[in-house]
Amino acid sequence: MEAINRVRSICVMGRVVDFSVPAVMGIINYTPDSFYDGGKYRNPDAVAGHAVRLAEDGADIIDVGAVSTRPGAPGISEKEETGRLAEALEAIRKELPEVILSVDTWRSGVAEIMIRDYGAGIINDISAGRLDDRMLDTAGKLKVPYIAMHMQGTPATMQENPVYRDVVNDIILYFSERVRIMRDAGIDDIIIDPGFGFGKSVDHNYEIAARLKEFHVLELPVLAGFSRKSMIYKVLGRGPGDALGGTIALNTVAVMNGAHILRVHDVREARDTIEVAMRLKRVVEHGK
Template sequence: MSEFTINCKGKLVELDTPKVMGILNITPNSFYDGGRYKSDSDFLKQAETMFVDGATFLDLGAYSSKPNAEFVSVEEEAQRLLPVLELLLKEFPDALISIDTFRADVAKKAINSGAAIINDISGGMLDSNMLQTVGELGVPYIMMHMRGTPNTMQQFTQYTNLINDILYYFSERISSARSYNIKDIIIDPGFGFSKTLDQNYELMQKMELFSILELPLLVGISRKSMIYKLLGTTPKEALNGTTVLNTISLQKGAKILRVHDVKEAVETLQILNKIL
């Protein structure tokens, strides 16, 4: 029996063998690929490339969560997201698409349009209806650690004990999610969110401690500032650093890698699987 299995649209996906989630941003302002995809054919081509390269999931987001990102209304987020979701599912009907949103209304519309997973950077803290909605929809839920909002999160980097504080946050959030009958929960420690550069590396160093939660772990460090600021480069030049941290993440128990570069992440998995 698989230790970690999630139910996506009636299909059981086992996560004992780690999987790759490709990032597809429908935002004009994401830190790395914002505004890159301008037409239906751009989205379809990128999705196809990611699936061919070995992505198990695609993660669609229509609200940039980079620090100080501008506000987007619920209506605009849905208007950006749903047409692209429907386009992708028409072309790839079996695709397992995750929706990167912290809003219950957007989550509900997306799942009703055929999405499979909700990926919430706020763990239900930014919309009081989110946990109830996900419980009623009966879909897997990725809950991330963040304090404040994307706009304010970098003001909240004071911790008594970084790992203990984040574990306490998750124990409380998991308990709340279970009370709303959310069965499949995935944990995202939230690299880059409400954390300084040093705290991000402390989190990476001690990440195996999250195994105490007995839930699958998602890691999203793709091309983030913890890499390029340390190395004095740019997001564009951060693929090598991303691969290094993805390798360490897998060794420390990550079950899903959320990445911009699917091919390289899948190769990382293949090499590690061969060794292990």
């Protein structure tokens, strides 16, 4: 428990995000082909409208991506990704000038433009700097919080029979090495994401969820991103549109195990989950 208590906050754009209660990161995928909400927001006005709803529901951070990373999804050029994100962030900023924006990209050039010119304050990189060898130096130069996710392989190959000796220990060792490299690059605020669904079997995902507390040995904020993923809907025998209940269940587990950020499509439900789970957590830990 001591390692959990050491993680208090991060600084984003001169503001403090306090982790005494888990933060909620609302998801916007400005894509035609993401697994759940791809194609829902077809123009910047629709994106901005959804961002307003997420903020009204209690999102602390809004994470915007323009490239689907589901297995088999086609890639897009850096120019197209930059264009999509630029128009999305510009539209959101007009409606929500104070909201904390995170940009979901593994490309250093895209990240730099979104931070420098379009008001993003966090980089969320599915590859932890492995897909673009300039990303870590860029994040260090920009002095913004950096979310580093674990992914075995690439989005195209990650679900081809993923194998681990011990999935949690292997990921902790991976982060130990990556965090050292990130520190050397000048990144101060690092958030780790175990990468549910990225190069893991369903069983791997549930083992990580059950052992999430072990990641606190790294003494860094932990992000949990289960929202409507296949690890839920495959177990339930449904589609992602009918996976909210399972998402709430796993988010409860994450909060009980000390997660600092929940990355979700459904912000209002996540806020309710946090309020109830934190009440239970206090009883479990302190008897009141």
